[in-house]
Amino acid sequence: MxxxxxxxxxxxxxxxxxxxxxxxxxxxxxxxxxxxxxxxxxxxxxxxxxxxxxxxxxxxxxxxxxxxxxxxxxxxxxxxxxxxxxxxxxxxxxxxxxxxxxxxxxxxxxxxxxxxxxxxxxxxxxxxxxxxxxxxxxxxxxxxxxxxxxxxxxxxxxxxxxxxxxxxxxxxxxxxxxxxEAELNTEPVDFLGVDLGVVNVATTSDGEIMAGRRLNRLRERDLKLRAKLQRKGTKSARRRAQRRRRKEARRSRDVNHKIAKRIVAEAERTGRGIGLENLTGIRERVRLRKPQRAMVHSWAFAQLGEFIAYKARRTGVPVVYVDPAYTSRTCAECGHVDKANRVSQARFVCRSCGFVDHADRNGSRNIRARAQMLWRSGAPSTAPAIPERRVAGRGRHTTAGGVP
Known part of the structure; x- marks a missing residue:
């Protein structure tokens, strides 16, 4: 690798x-x-x-x-x-x-x-x-x-x-x-489901919530500052806006590295695999209100998934990608699917059995269950391609990567 x-x-x-x-x-x-x-x-x-x-x-x-x-x-x-x-x-x-x-x-x-x-x-x-x-x-x-x-x-x-x-x-x-790469663990004892989001960057099926409120506040502040600099339009303003963009990218990458490292370390310690949602094309599939667009489009969905995947490959932890459809509406206890189950962003209440849980934790438990089923059935997971972690640095068209 x-x-x-x-x-x-x-x-x-x-x-x-x-x-x-x-x-x-x-x-x-x-x-x-x-x-x-x-x-x-x-x-x-x-x-x-x-x-x-x-x-x-x-x-x-x-x-x-x-x-x-x-x-x-x-x-x-x-x-x-x-x-x-x-x-x-x-x-x-x-x-x-x-x-x-x-x-x-x-x-x-x-x-x-x-x-x-x-x-x-x-x-x-x-x-x-x-x-x-x-x-x-x-x-x-x-x-x-x-x-x-x-x-x-x-x-x-x-x-x-x-x-x-x-x-x-x-x-x-x-x-x-x-x-x-480490030898793959072909017999994981269980799976650690991971629900990726915007308000909470990642929530695991163990109940650990990695909140993103501070990151979102910084992102909103940076968005307003960038808009102000773009309106000004001077050379110095453009240079400053460029520096701000790079600073934002470094901050987001650092947060994603830390979260990915924590998730993979926990899965490796407990002998489990990792279940992730296949969020390829999420920006094209999801309809959003205007105030939500900047928040969703500025968060590196794919980057965190890539970091988890390549760190897992280094440690031999298997990663299974599941279909994300209805994971936020399905009850992790009885399996009842209903849009009304999601009472609010943070609260899940099943209309059938009355089960109450944090909405993101309930979603991560559904991801865990789907990952287990896929692994046991031997069906291939729809894993997005993991790009080579390489820096091209070619003119206007560049990619970036690194080692945490």
Whole structure:
């Protein structure tokens, strides 16, 4: 299983100048390669290399490996762009957004991530330094730091490319690691049902409620601040709004990591599996009032599910995905299904047997029961694909991941 470890570089002033010049040259070259690709209608790595490789080396002073990575990065960006256009993430065909995305050459920010392979970057994990290629030559003894878990994972499992990234005034290396998966527990004694929500981020069938009220208050505050900055419209306001968005994403990711770690640790400790709802397409299926839309659309439903899934794979805990239909309306005691059973957001009262419980806990118990039935019957669960936890860092189209 591939994970990404992020470490922070601690360069000297001279080293920072060299890194900045290198990143700028690579991304300027990438933007030029993108224009050539559109002009010649050539997006395959090998074919595009014939037209740009020599000039990249001569014009920007890049080495052979760096030039090849710039070309590959550009081709990967167009592969991602085409996929986003096909799936409608950049608007419907014919819309202004779709037309602009499909007709405008991709441009890379001067600080966009640049991939490095083992010929360009070598790690001295024990000394916590790296030797890295720059346009000014090979630069040795660049210090880095990270948490104990990150450093241990890096020392044991690092394999493949690493990305150099400049973000919010700091330098980072994002290293790909091949982490072995634990042997799957094929005989779980039971399942831990997990109900995902907005007011309560996660509720388990054991009755543990991981409340999200504080997170929602912060999210509402951030939403108002973003709207205020967007109305202002100045360059400084846009920069501040961008910093706020990244801060919100980090906060949400941190909360989701902690919740996922807690759930998986409990399942592993008790020898149980985990039952989750298959919430793929939840935003398209659910009709919401206008005040609820921002809250639901700003919460990372898929991210928490992905975190639980990949942490479970690392520890051998089985995960079963169940159909979420009517889990909030079904009585966990007698099985009676009625919309009126859900008295309020937090209260469940069965109209048939009179059973009373917290609504989310009742839902998590139904998820647990469905997970048990699926596992015992041997029926495959409809598990959404778990993306490789990798950072692409390619221009406008990026994905992110990390190790908690």
């Amino acid at each position: 591939k994970l990404v470890v992020q470490v922070k570089l601690l360069p000297t002033v001279a080293q920072e100048v060299a890194l900045a010049a290198t990143l700028r040259a690579c991304n300027e070259a990438g933007s030029w390669v993108s224009e050539v690709a559109v002009e010649r209608d050539t997006y395959r790595n090998f074919d595009l290399r014939k037209h740009v490789y020599t000039e990249i080396k001569a014009r920007w002073g890049l080495g052979a490996q760096a030039a090849q990575h710039v070309i590959k990065k550009t081709c990967d960006a167009y592969t991602t762009l085409r996929a986003n256009l096909r799936t409608g993430k950049l608007g419907r065909p014919g819309s202004e957004r779709h037309r602009r995305a499909s007709q405008t050459p991709i441009g890379f920010r001067t600080s966009a991530a640049q991939p490095y392979d083992d010929r360009m970057l070598s790690w001295q994990v024990d000394a916590r330094t790296v030797s890295i290629w720059t346009t000014s030559g090979r630069m040795k003894d660049v210090a880095f730091t990270g948490g104990p878990e990150q450093l241990a994972t890096l020392a044991l499992y690092r394999k493949g490319e690493s990305d150099l990234l400049y973000r919010d005034g700091a330098w980072f290396l994002l290293a790909t690691c091949e982490v072995p």
